[in-house]
Every structure is written in C-alpha cells, then in structure tokens.
Amino acid sequence: MSNKIRLGILGGGGDSLIGILHRVASSMYDKYQIVGGVFNPNWEDNIGFAKQIGLPTNRIYKDFDTLIEEELKLPESERIQVVSILTPNFLHFPMANKLLENGFHVICEKPMTTTYEEAKILNQTLKKAQTVFAVTYTYTGYPMVRQMREMILNGELGTIQKVDAQYYQGWINPIIHDKEKRSSTWRLNPEKSGISCCIGDIGTHAFDMLEFVSGVKIESVLADLNYLYSDNKMDIDGTVLLRCSKNVKGVICSSQIATGEENSFIVKVYGDKAGLKWEQENPNYLYLMEDGKPLRVLKPGHSYNSELSLDGTKLPPGHPEGIFDSMGNIYKGVAKAINKEPYNHGEFPTIIDGVRGMNFIEKAVESHQKGNVWVDIENVD
Known part of the structure; x- marks a missing residue:
C-alpha cells in the first residue's frame, strides 16, 4: 500500500x-x-x-x-x-x-x-x-508572498502604516451587460453564490492576503459596491476602506468589470522604514522600496530569502514559478499537518481564515446597504 x-x-x-x-x-x-x-x-x-x-x-x-x-x-x-x-x-x-x-x-x-x-x-x-x-x-502559496510575510514579521518594514490591495478582472463584462446571461449564470445567483459575487470571489482573496502578509487584523470596513443593473442582485465591483489593528488604515479595490484586465492582483504594505509590493501577474518579483535608496527587486530561490520562501521554491533562480506551484505549496503544508510533521503556520490558510473571509464579505455588503458606513469585523478564534 x-x-x-x-x-x-x-x-x-x-x-x-x-x-x-x-x-x-x-x-x-x-x-x-x-x-x-x-x-x-x-x-x-x-x-x-x-x-x-x-x-x-x-x-x-x-x-x-x-x-x-x-x-x-x-x-x-x-x-x-x-x-x-x-x-x-x-x-x-x-x-x-x-x-x-x-x-x-x-x-x-x-x-x-x-x-x-x-x-x-x-x-x-x-x-x-x-x-x-x-x-x-x-496566492498565499507563492514563494515571494511568503518572503513578504517573513520580512514584515521580522520588522524589516518597521511599524506598519498602510495596507493596500487591488484585484481587478474584466471577465464578467460579456455576461453582465446581457440580461439573459446575467440572469442565468450561477455566479450571479445568490442561492448558489451567497450574497456577493465580486467581494466574495476576489475581494476575499485581498482581505486574507493583507492579513496574511502584514500581521495586522482588519477590524472595521466601509464599503461602496457596484451592482451596475437594478435587476442584478450581486456586486461585480467595489471599494472597501479598512481600519485595522495597530492604528493601520488601508483599502481594498476589487472589480470584475475592469475591461481588459486579466488577473491583476497587486498587494502593497508600507512601514515607516520601507515598503513592499507584489503583483500576481509577475509573481517572481517582490519590490522593496526605501526612502533615498534605489528600488530593490527580490526574486525566489536565492539564499537571501527566508526559510518559508525557500521551502516553497522548487526551481533554481531565474526559472518562473506560477499558480500551480502556489497551490502545490498549500497542499504540501496540509500534507505536513495530516502527517503530524512540523510546519510553519504560514504554509496553508486555516478555517479561521475562511471564517474571517466570510465575515468580511457580509460586513462589506452590510456597510454598503446601510449607506456606506463603518461596520466592525468580529474577532474569531
């Protein structure tokens, strides 16, 4: 066997x-x-x-x-x-x-x-x-996202001041503007998708990613969502302002009607010493930005990266790694947990990430429906 x-x-x-x-x-x-x-x-x-x-x-x-x-x-x-x-x-x-x-x-x-x-x-x-x-x-499985997390945990950015995530796609354009199509796809059916399309599908990725890499918790949100048509019950675009722990503020912008965009997921975290930026469509590059210094580009596979990043790197430097590798790293972490082997808690998102993600989706919709007001994210253990 x-x-x-x-x-x-x-x-x-x-x-x-x-x-x-x-x-x-x-x-x-x-x-x-x-x-x-x-x-x-x-x-x-x-x-x-x-x-x-x-x-x-x-x-x-x-x-x-x-x-x-x-x-x-x-x-x-x-x-x-x-x-x-x-x-x-x-x-x-x-x-x-x-x-x-x-x-x-x-x-x-x-x-x-x-x-x-x-x-x-x-x-x-x-x-x-x-x-x-x-x-x-x-996306938490990408080696350079894991490097971003470890650098922030190690204090290399200093005190975190600002978090920012943008996730833009344009795939729903051919559907949303056709009444018959938008009425028949399961993605826009609340009975099959829940109360949110855009925030539930990709906004929740941005929410989890910001908490994963930055170490801060999002505590309150103020959302402005776009449904585009009166007969459409599901958001397909939205902007969410964030109030986080440690007096950090931020924003999540997500859209499925950003014409021409494919899968543009950009994550930025700024501290008082430096900032980091990562783009999903160019996942091998992590940009380190410091006042008065040249922009530095960190890449996977090099010895300067963290143990967590290197553990998720399968190829020598200069060989692209992509979304299959990212998902593979998550499966690898789950395997360690199932086999009761030691593992880093950054190796796979847990049920708490899922619970907080659902809370975020509902609070974003609630904020919009109440007239774009601040609502609190509950703390879950």
Whole structure:
C-alpha cells in the first residue's frame, strides 16, 4: 500500500480550471494520490471524466452521500483521508460539515461557505473533529508572498502604516451587460453564490492576503459596491476602506468589470522604514522600496530569502514559478499537518481564515446597504 495521502475530490470535472489546478498541485510533491471522488452530478460525465484522467472507477461515486457511506465501510488504512471541495459555493458548507463529522480532513475552495453563520458552525465542527482544514486562498502559496510575510514579521518594514490591495478582472463584462446571461449564470445567483459575487470571489482573496502578509487584523470596513443593473442582485465591483489593528488604515479595490484586465492582483504594505509590493501577474518579483535608496527587486530561490520562501521554491533562480506551484505549496503544508510533521503556520490558510473571509464579505455588503458606513469585523478564534 502506498504511503501517500489518499485524496478524494468533489467537483472539478470537465474543463474546470480549478479542477486541473488542484489535481496538478496535489501531485507536485508526491504527497497525495487521488483515489476517488464525485467529479460531476451527471453519472455519465462523472465516470467518463474519471476514465479520461486515468482513475480506477471502483471509487467514483454517484453522489457525495454515497462517497461517505462507502468510504466508511473501508478499513481506515484504505479509505480516503482528505477531500478537496471544488463545487459551487452553496455546496461547500454541507459537504465540509459532513466530512468533518465523519473524521475526514478537508481542503476547501473559497469562499468557504455562503454565510458567516455557516462558517462559525463549521469552525465548531472542526474543533470537535480535530482534523485538518485548509481554505485555498491560493496566492498565499507563492514563494515571494511568503518572503513578504517573513520580512514584515521580522520588522524589516518597521511599524506598519498602510495596507493596500487591488484585484481587478474584466471577465464578467460579456455576461453582465446581457440580461439573459446575467440572469442565468450561477455566479450571479445568490442561492448558489451567497450574497456577493465580486467581494466574495476576489475581494476575499485581498482581505486574507493583507492579513496574511502584514500581521495586522482588519477590524472595521466601509464599503461602496457596484451592482451596475437594478435587476442584478450581486456586486461585480467595489471599494472597501479598512481600519485595522495597530492604528493601520488601508483599502481594498476589487472589480470584475475592469475591461481588459486579466488577473491583476497587486498587494502593497508600507512601514515607516520601507515598503513592499507584489503583483500576481509577475509573481517572481517582490519590490522593496526605501526612502533615498534605489528600488530593490527580490526574486525566489536565492539564499537571501527566508526559510518559508525557500521551502516553497522548487526551481533554481531565474526559472518562473506560477499558480500551480502556489497551490502545490498549500497542499504540501496540509500534507505536513495530516502527517503530524512540523510546519510553519504560514504554509496553508486555516478555517479561521475562511471564517474571517466570510465575515468580511457580509460586513462589506452590510456597510454598503446601510449607506456606506463603518461596520466592525468580529474577532474569531
């Protein structure tokens, strides 16, 4: 029997981008073996996809409940250990909650749930289950994002004064301006996506990233969201002002109607000694800015980087690493936790990140609906 962690996958079949991202990431460090799952609710598509990617079909199940029922019949040494949830948002909570109740480890796409209340329930379930839970805020796995975090933790920026994140995409333009399309896509359906599209999909990445790298906690938000059309119930653009711990202030700008933008995620943190800037579309460059000194560019793989950054670097300097590597680093961290090996707490986002992310989404929408007022983010442990 292989000593690899036995992985099951829910969703992510067909031409799903997120599906191939997770499958490649899980294989990257030879820590996991995909042994079963439910890739599609349609049986023919489900079993056909399993054959397409070369999986034995004896553990491809007709639905989620059958997966749990049949896997629990197997000896513990054979059953699936961890399940990745790659389904539409509204299925995240019921699936994750039942998996935890039955002793499985969980890797969950974001947003973790569709409501903050569900997120808190999930956190309580995890406390009882005592298993491993990760939320795939993928960008935290980039080596130079991890370097950014470590430099800030080590005080190289001095006292943090300002945090800033911009996440711009333009993909929803062909959908939002067509009444029939915007009424039929699940992304703009509150019953399937929750109360937010843009903030829930990409704004939450910015929220988690700023807390991850800066070490400050976002305590209050003031949001101004854009729905563009009166019949559209989901935000597709928004600006959120931030009040953080340690008297730090900041801003998150996110948009899915930024025409021509692909995946422009830019993170900036400024201290009284220096500033750092990272851009997702050029992830190998971390810019160090200091008053009166030339701009310095830090790159992955060099000995001047932190242990956490180097642990997530697989190639020699000068060889690009990308989003597959970033997700792979998260899977690697989860594997260490499942195997009870020592790991850095920056190696994968936990359920607390997911809970805070859901709180942020709801508070941003609440702030907008109340006339753009400040509302507090709750502290969760």
